[in-house]
Structure formats: C-alpha cells, structure tokens
C-alpha cells in the first residue's frame with residue numbers, strides 16, 4: 068500500500084482520522100504543515116506590528132519577516148528578485164489587478180486570447196475588460212484530451228492579439244497546457260502573456276523564468292500556505308506597464324489633496340495593510356516544501372495519480388473528462404447525478420468536489436452538466452484511495 072512520508076507533517080490529517088474523514092478536495096484548498104502553523108504562532112506570540120510604516124522594534128521585526136517571505140517566494144519561483152513579487156489577497160485578485168492595471172494598454176477591436184478551459188478567475192476579469200474597452204475575447208478550443216488545439220491557436224493568435232491569458236494546469240481536466248508554444252505565438256505578435264499558475268505551481272512547474280511569461284499568478288492556500296494571500300510575479304518591464312489600481316496607505320510616495328505620486332512594484336501594488344501573518348506563513352510553507360526531495364514528491368504524486376486513474380478506468384460506468392496528467396481526475400457516471408454521488412460520498416466521510424468547478428463555460432463546451440472531482444496532495448496515500456473506491460462502489464450500488 069502506498070504510504071505518504073509527509074502525512075505526519077500535517078496535523079489536520081490526524082484530526083480527520085478521528086472523524087473517519089478523508090480529504091480529496093486538494094485542488095480547492097490544501098491542508099497545512101505544522102511548520103507553517105508554528106510560523107504563524109511564532110509571529111502572533113512574538114508580538115505583531117504593521118509593516119513598512121513604523122521605526123520601532125516590533126515593526127522592524129515584522130517588516131523583516133514579511134520581506135524575507137518575498138525573497139523566499141522569489142527564490143521558489145526562480146524570479147530575478149523580490150521586486151518582481153507582489154502579494155495580493157489571492158490568485159483571483161492578482162488576475163483582477165492585471166485586468167484593471169493593464170486596461171489602458173488596449174484599443175477597441177483588439178483581442179485578448181484565453182482558452183476554453185479557464186477557471187472563472189482567469190475568464191471573468193478579461194471578459195469584463197473586453198466589455199469595458201470594446202475588445203474581442205478570443206477563446207482557444209481544446210482537443211479531446213483537454214489540451215489547447217495548437218493548430219487552431221496558430222490561426223487565432225495574430226497581430227490583433229494584445230494579451231494571452233492561459234491556465235498552466237486545468238483545475239478540471241488536470242492537463243498541462245503547451246505553454247512554450249502558446250507563449251511563443253503571443254510574443255511573436257508582441258502580446259503580453261499571463262499564466263494562471265494556481266494549480267500548476269502546486270505540482271512542481273513553478274520556474275517563471277523557464278516559463279517565460281510576463282505575469283504568473285498563484286494562491287498561497289493551494290501550496291499548503293495560509294488563505295487570504297496570493298502572489299503575482301511580473302517581469303520588471305511588464306510591471307512598469309501596469310497602472311496603479313488600488314489606492315491607500317503605503318503605496319504612495321507623496322500625496323497632496325489633489326495629486327499623488329506612487330511607488331513602483333512591489334509596494335505600489337500593495338495598498339493598505341497586507342496579510343502580514345499570511346505572507347510569513349507562506350514563506351514557512353515554501354521552506355517546508357523546498358526541504359522535501361522533489362523527486363520523491365513527484366514519484367509519490369505520479370504513483371497515486373496513476374492508481375486513481377486505474378481505479379476509475381476499472382469501473383465501466385465512469386467516464387473521466389479529458390486525459391488528466393497530474394493530481395486530479397474529474398468524472399461523470401452514466402445515469403448518476405454528480406450531486407447525488409458527492410452527497411453519498413460525503414456521508415461516508417469522503418470529501419470530494421462536485422459541480423462545475425468554477426468553469427461553467429468549459430462544462431457547456433464539454434456538454435456535461437457537472438462532474439465529481441477527486442484531487443490529490445502530497446499527504447494522500449493508498450489507504451485514502453481504498454476508502455474512496457470503497458465509498459464510490461457503495462454509492463453506485465445505491466444510485467444505479
């Protein structure tokens with residue numbers, strides 16, 4: 068039976084064990100390692116202070132810890148430096164920041180290109196921007212395996228394209244997108260490139276310089292960090308193109324009643340008190356992640372994922388959407404409503420997600436009303452899958 072050597076590092080799993088609960092909804096949010104809980108407790112127990120404002124000792128300590136997290140995030144993403152990293156309340160806010168901050172870059176009739184599988188967070192900000200500026204929102208179609216159709220993309224990305232916003236790893240289909248090819252097409256036409264790394268960053272492909280995008284967004288809570296924190300990486304020249312969006316304390320260099328002058332990134336895009344504890348906690352989660360053997364992590368996740376796919380394939384009424392490559396599988400069962408199945412699984416202590424997974428247009432595109440998603444994390448193990456399949460079989464015996 069596949070064992071996870073990291074399970075004991077996550078205290079919530081022991082709590083779940085006492086409730087006979089298993090957690091397979093990790094693409095929505097992940098449990099937290101003890102190392103991160105310790106960092107949060109140490110910050111709060113040691114005495115808090117606001118960052119970047121006061122000169123007293125506690126403020127210097129909080130600011131130092133906060134800024135050190137920026138350095139850790141930059142290293143983890145292989146960004147050129149901490150000034151390329153802006154903290155936001157989440158990936159959604161990061162993408163909204165871009166859609167407002169870049170608004171002035173667009174002229175009516177120009178194009179923003181997305182794909183058919185985008186999470187609402189990487190669709191609606193661009194859809195609304197397109198409406199505000201009279202732009203065309205171009206949607207790249209998918210092949211049946213869930214990968215963007217590159218032949219179609221070659222025809223659709225053109226001289227009118229000003230921005231490509233694409234998800235790295237689909238939260239529904241579990242498919243890596245061909246970013247090198249897509250980003251090259253966009254660059255060829257001088258378009259900005261935005262990668263939604265909310266899922267991809269969790270599974271080891273978090274080198275932003277290797278990806279080569281202008282902007283990369285992610286959420287802390289999915290990479291085992293606290294919620295309420297997101298990261299927006301940007302190339303230095305790309306940040307310089309962004310106009311300030313939200314205004315308030317500490318993002319301003321000088322202000323008068325009628326005029327003001329603002330800091331560049333990162334501080335200029337972090338108006339108001341940031342999520343200080345959350346940012347410090349994220350730094351601790353990344354330390355924890357980076358202290359693990361990446362090959363062991365990849366092998367564990369791949370073995371577990373293969374077992375999930377094999378188990379689903381062995382059940383003839385189950386149909387998996389797309390051809391998932393990493394971490395998750397989203398499926399429908401012939402003659403069974405996804406909500407009924409999720410309810411029965413939940414009653415047996417199995418936490419999965421059911422519905423349209425914040426990607427309603429994708430479900431329309433696939434002609435499916437909704438589906439059940441099982442998503443894995445480093446702490447899941449073979450016993451979790453045994454419990455899941457047992458509960459699935461019991462549920463299907465009732466429902467079919």
Ligand code: PLP
Pocket residue numbers: 094095157158159160186188189234236237238263265266286425
């Ligand atoms: N993009 C993708 C692919 C996601 O899966 C999610 C969350 O599920 C998001 C963006 C939005 O993340 P958040 O809700 O943390 O802002």
